[in-house]
Amino acid sequence: MAPKKVLVVLTSHDKIDAINRQTGWYLPEFAHPHHILSEHNVQFTVVSPKGGAAPLDQGSIELSKEDAVSMSFFENQKALWENTATIKEFRGRAAEFDAILYPGGHGPMYDLVDDADSIALIEEFYRAGKVVSAVCHGTIALVNVKIDGEHIIKGREITGFSNDEEDFVKLTSAMPLLVEDKVVEAGGKFVKADIFGDKVAVDGQFVTGQNPVSATSFAKALVTAIGA
Known part of the structure; x- marks a missing residue:
């Protein structure tokens, strides 16, 4: 059987603007899916809005020191995020992949939320019946992805970093918007566990995970969704 293929989209934004703190994508949210999916012979292509090196949240490295999976990924897989292609290069190519995957970190709150190429790519994957996943x-x-004027997540169970979690890490006031609020505004059914609980939502083509703690469960659900 041919290997399954996943297109990973990383942020190009490297700071929380309001407080000038370094950010980017969050290490375990790519490391754990990569670990689980690689065990199932899944192949990865990594893109970002600007291409080139996608900024890794340095705080996530420090917080992952005791996480062997994340540290192995950090030490051995730098080629994946240090020379990304641009999202634009992969528009029109959904047929080549089984799923699209968006790791978190605070960076996506600034660029991927309204990046035109990213939005077009998600629409393309959705129309093609591919799995759309994010953690x-x-x-x-x-x-902000719509088809015929309607949000694609309307009526779907979706999870992500909750308002309670943003409050817990004391970054609510620094954020330009909040994941939970925007999912609800788009008509999604936001589901969540307690603060930093393990929560995954699978609804139709959508596979979403709540937080870094959910990264492994999210990856296992994605394996099932793509039939790897």
Whole structure:
């Protein structure tokens, strides 16, 4: 059987603007899906809005020091995020992939939320019947995607970084918007566990995970969804 293929979309935004704090994509939210999916012979292509090196949230490295999967990924897989292609290069190519995946980190809140190429790509994957997946703040990439004027997540169970979690990490006031609020505004049914609980939502083509703690469960659900 031919290997399954996943297109991973990383942020190009490297700081929380309001407080000038370094950010980017969050290490375990790519590391754990990569670990689980690789065990099922899944192949990865990685893109970002600007291409080139996609900024890794340096705080996520420090917080993952005791996480062997994340540290192995950080030490051995740098080629995946240090030379990404642009999202634009992959428009019109959904047929080559089985799923699209958006890891989180605070970076997506600034660029992927309204990136025109990203929105067009998600629409293309959705129309093609492919799996659309996101974890934590990556879910923000889904909220502005519409087909025939209607949000694609309307009526769907969707999860992502909750308002309670944003409050817990004391970044609510620094955010330009909130994942939970925007999912609800788009007509999605936002579902969540307690703060930093393990939560995955699977509804139709959508597979979403709530937070870094959910990254492994999210990856296992994605394996099932693509039949890997």
